[in-house]
Amino acid sequence: xxxxxxFTTALVxxxxxxxxxxxxxxxxxxxxxxxxxxxxxxxxxTDIFALVSRGPSGWGSAGPSAxxxxxxxxxxxxxxxxxxxxxxxxxxxxxMVESDWRQFCVxxxxxxxxxxxxxxxxxxxxxxGVAQVTSGMHQGETPGYDRQRVAAExxxxxxxxxxxxxxxxxATRCVGDRQPERLExxxxxxxxxNGLAYLNNPNNxxxxxxxxxxxxxxxxxxxxxxxxxxxxxxxxxxSHWTSVPLAYPNPAEIGGGNAPAALAxxxxxxxxxxxxxxxxxxxxxxxxxxxxxxxGPVADSGTPDAGADAGADAGPPEDAGPPxxxxxVILPALGEEVELGxxxxxxxxxEGAAALALLALLCLLRARR
Amino acid sequence: MSGLRILALGLGLGLVQTALAQAAxxxxxxxxxxxxxxxxxxxxxxxxxxxxxxxxxxxxxxxGAAVQGALLPGTRTVLVVADLPAGSDLSFGAALxxxxxxxxxxxxxxxxxxxxxxxxxxxxxxxxxxxxxPEPSASQAEEGQLRVDQLTIEEIDLxxxxxxxxxxxxxxxxxxxxxxxxxxxxxRVAYRHADLVAVNTRSGAARVLLASxxxxxxxxxxxxxxxxxxxxxxxxxxxxxxxxxxxxDTLVREQLASGPxxxxxxxxxxxxxxxxxxxxxxxxxxxxxxxxxxRGVDHLRAFSLDGAFAVGLHSVGGQFxxxxxxxxxxxxxxxxxFPQGRRIEVAGILEGxxx
Numbered sequence: 001x002x003x004x005x006x007f008t009t010a011l012v013x014x015x016x017x018x019x020x021x022x023x024x025x026x027x028x029x030x031x032x033x034x035x036x037x038x039x040x041x042x043x044x045x046t047d048i049f050a051l052v053s054r055g056p057s058g059w060g061s062a063g064p065s066a067x068x069x070x071x072x073x074x075x076x077x078x079x080x081x082x083x084x085x086x087x088x089x090x091x092x093x094x095x096m097v098e099s100d101w102r103q104f105c106v107x108x109x110x111x112x113x114x115x116x117x118x119x120x121x122x123x124x125x126x127x128x129g130v131a132q133v134t135s136g137m138h139q140g141e142t143p144g145y146d147r148q149r150v151a152a153e154x155x156x157x158x159x160x161x162x163x164x165x166x167x168x169x170x171a172t173r174c175v176g177d178r179q180p181e182r183l184e185x186x187x188x189x190x191x192x193x194n195g196l197a198y199l200n201n202p203n204n205x206x207x208x209x210x211x212x213x214x215x216x217x218x219x220x221x222x223x224x225x226x227x228x229x230x231x232x233x234x235x236x237x238x239s240h241w242t243s244v245p246l247a248y249p250n251p252a253e254i255g256g257g258n259a260p261a262a263l264a265x266x267x268x269x270x271x272x273x274x275x276x277x278x279x280x281x282x283x284x285x286x287x288x289x290x291x292x293x294x295x296g297p298v299a300d301s302g303t304p305d306a307g308a309d310a311g312a313d314a315g316p317p318e319d320a321g322p323p324x325x326x327x328x329v330i331l332p333a334l335g336e337e338v339e340l341g342x343x344x345x346x347x348x349x350x351e352g353a354a355a356l357a358l359l360a361l362l363c364l365l366r367a368r369r
Numbered sequence: 370m371s372g373l374r375i376l377a378l379g380l381g382l383g384l385v386q387t388a389l390a391q392a393a394x395x396x397x398x399x400x401x402x403x404x405x406x407x408x409x410x411x412x413x414x415x416x417x418x419x420x421x422x423x424x425x426x427x428x429x430x431x432x433g434a435a436v437q438g439a440l441l442p443g444t445r446t447v448l449v450v451a452d453l454p455a456g457s458d459l460s461f462g463a464a465l466x467x468x469x470x471x472x473x474x475x476x477x478x479x480x481x482x483x484x485x486x487x488x489x490x491x492x493x494x495x496x497x498x499x500x501x502x503p504e505p506s507a508s509q510a511e512e513g514q515l516r517v518d519q520l521t522i523e524e525i526d527l528x529x530x531x532x533x534x535x536x537x538x539x540x541x542x543x544x545x546x547x548x549x550x551x552x553x554x555x556x557r558v559a560y561r562h563a564d565l566v567a568v569n570t571r572s573g574a575a576r577v578l579l580a581s582x583x584x585x586x587x588x589x590x591x592x593x594x595x596x597x598x599x600x601x602x603x604x605x606x607x608x609x610x611x612x613x614x615x616x617x618d619t620l621v622r623e624q625l626a627s628g629p630x631x632x633x634x635x636x637x638x639x640x641x642x643x644x645x646x647x648x649x650x651x652x653x654x655x656x657x658x659x660x661x662x663x664r665g666v667d668h669l670r671a672f673s674l675d676g677a678f679a680v681g682l683h684s685v686g687g688q689f690x691x692x693x694x695x696x697x698x699x700x701x702x703x704x705x706x707f708p709q710g711r712r713i714e715v716a717g718i719l720e721g722x723x724x
Contacts, residue, residue: 015407015432015454017454098457109454123455123456123457124455124456125455125456125457125458126456127456127457132457134456134457171507171510171511172510173513192510194457194458195457195458195504195516196504196505196510196514196515196516197458197460197501197515197516197518198460198515198516198518198541198542198558199458199459199460199483201515201541203584203585203587204542205542205544205556205586205587205588205589206482206483206484206485206544207484208668208684209587209588209601209630209631209632209633209634209666210632210634210646210649210665210666210668210684210685210686211684211686211687212685212686212687212688213686213687214687215687215688216404216405216433217404217405218404218687218688218689218712219402219404219405219433219712220404220435220712221435221483221484251585251631252585252603252605252608252631255513255584256558256563256583256584256585256586257541257558257559257560257561257562257563257584258513258514258515258560258561259505259510259513259514259515260513261513270686270687272630272631272632272649272686273630273649273686274629274630275629275630275648275649
């Protein structure tokens with residue numbers, strides 16, 4: 001039994017802002033003019049992500065410089081500096097969350113940009129291109145990279161985003177033993193990529209306490225890093241990337257009134273489910289470049305977390321699309337006999353009164369016969 | 370017909386009429402959001418009816434926006450907080466809208482905190498607003514500090530949108546937990562600190578309810594008869610999540626229940642009972658009632674004025690939450706139609722002559 005279908009003619013919003021330098025609506029002082037261009041294909045993007053994942057040693061002059069990463073947190077590897085490299089899965093997911101893999105688009109706002117052909121996507125607060133680079137992109141700012149190329153070149157833009165992600169890796173504390181090839185170890189850095197704001201603390205009460213892994217097809221509110229992690233698990237299609245069911249840190253460990261503390265190896269199956277466990281994952285891009293072991297789930301080589309289940313991955317299978325529609329709108333009937341105590345509430349009293357009323361009427365009718 | 374018989378007939382008919390009126394399934398205000406679109410529709414759906422009603426109002430917002438709403442009691446007006454098309458920082462990128470059947474949505478206030486629900490108390494509407502502060506410096510980040518924001522609690526005039534600041538706080542969060550009479554209960558979070566305060570909506574005077582508590586509190590529910598605040602908290606000693614109750618007059622605090630999951634979602638229940646979810650898959654527990662809607666977490670949103678019905682959302686992580694209506698006495702769910710493929714939010718139960 002189903003309810004009436006609801007048909008809508010509402011179109012998916014194009015949402016292509018272009019708050020370029022010369023726009024009359026450039027209230028946030030964006031400092032670089034938009035550049036005309038068309039987006040790479042999905043296949044071309046995949047190559048770009050693979051290139052950028054290798055860091056400056058891979059992208060060379062196609063991107064800016066980037067700092068080395070600190071690898072190791074003494075559990076057991078001592079901290080040391082290594083050339084920056086990035087899980088391509090995270091770059092892909094971040095770019096999807098930030099811009100739907102768009103360096104360019106046909107502007108639909110502000111008003112004085114409508115009618116222009118495809119050009120750099122620029123948010124109202126001066127986020128440029130596929131990685132939505134905002135740092136250094138305002139008027140008067142002089143960052144250590146080429147702002148024109150950030151606006152004009154997809155690879156350079158993405159590499160600049162990676163450079164900023166490396167900065168966040170340095171600004172945040174260890175996750176696990178702080179291994180760059182392990183996707184989950186970037187949890188805090190990804191949080192910081194969107195800003196070290198309380199909005200991204202998973203203990204913020206604005207978020208549902210029963211939220212699972214973020215699913216783009218369902219949407220809803222979630223901290224930024226959960227949206228990125230959920231995107232990794234739910235790619236738009238298999239041709240974009242392969243689903244990876246990431247593990248999450250324990251929210252009780254993260255803390256409620258601070259930036260993320262140093263975190264143990266993430267093991268939770270979802271942001272709110274630590275009764276079920278998952279293992280962390282190696283980036284397939286970095287494993288190929290390192291010529292190391294097979295990519296995928298990693299057995300913890302460190303000290304086991306107390307109380308953690310050594311269970312198999314409890315995540316969903318590879319998902320190439322939205323979840324199936326909800327069950328028919330009629331909710332299931334009560335599935336078990338329930339003994340209730342003394343009836344409460346006005347409903348029962350009213351039902352009793354109705355019975356008395358009917359009895360009164362029957363008596364009355366009988367008396368009249 | 371004798372007088373006695375007339376009296377009996379009248380009494381019987383009156384009781385029948387009362388019984389029928391009070392037993393009528395609730396008319397529920399539902400908000401349905403296209404998860405990949407930029408619109409939300411408002412429905413007034415009668416529980417128990419199999420046919421979905423037509424939407425009565427619509428709202429445009431950011432693609433993929435978080436949308437939460439609250440019904441203004443005694444009216445057909447729903448206040449909605451939804452994200453506006455904006456930049457990457459969603460913190461204060463939402464707006465308060467007024468939705469009424471057959472009318473265009475009206476934007477009342479911007480800079481509203483993301484993913485919050487407007488608080489309606491005594492016919493007045495309050496929201497969390499603010500402005501983002503600067504990003505923490507490297508040394509501040511090293512200390513574990515987050516961005517400090519300028520936060521306000523504001524009353525919004527529903528006719529004009531004019532805002533009146535009731536409370537100011539500089540920190541991470543000033544969360545509207547509940548309202549009791551003329552006081553708003555706020556949960557405030559700052560660097561390594563959280564507290565609960567009560568703020569008088571007229572004078573702005575604040576009194577401290579809890580000077581310090583672990584900054585994990587969530588899912589606040591006010592028991593109006595007991596004058597107590599229920600919420601979930603984390604107990605660092607046991608590592609478990611607990612339901613705490615704070616008596617607002619005596620400030621006595623006690624733990625009522627505990628579980629391994631933070632999704633306890635406690636809520637008061639008519640008759641002075643506690644409703645909560647013992648586990649992530651165990652559903653609602655109230656007295657001897659267990660899991661009336663099956664596995665998942667049940668978040669209660671509202672009760673009918675007579676306490677006969679409860680409405681809320683049944684949640685299984687990663688899937689669309691499902692709205693539900695329950696008969697509180699029997700625990701039996703009522704059919705509640707809703708548009709498929711939409712993310713649903715329950716704004717309340719329409720009561721009174723406006724039904």
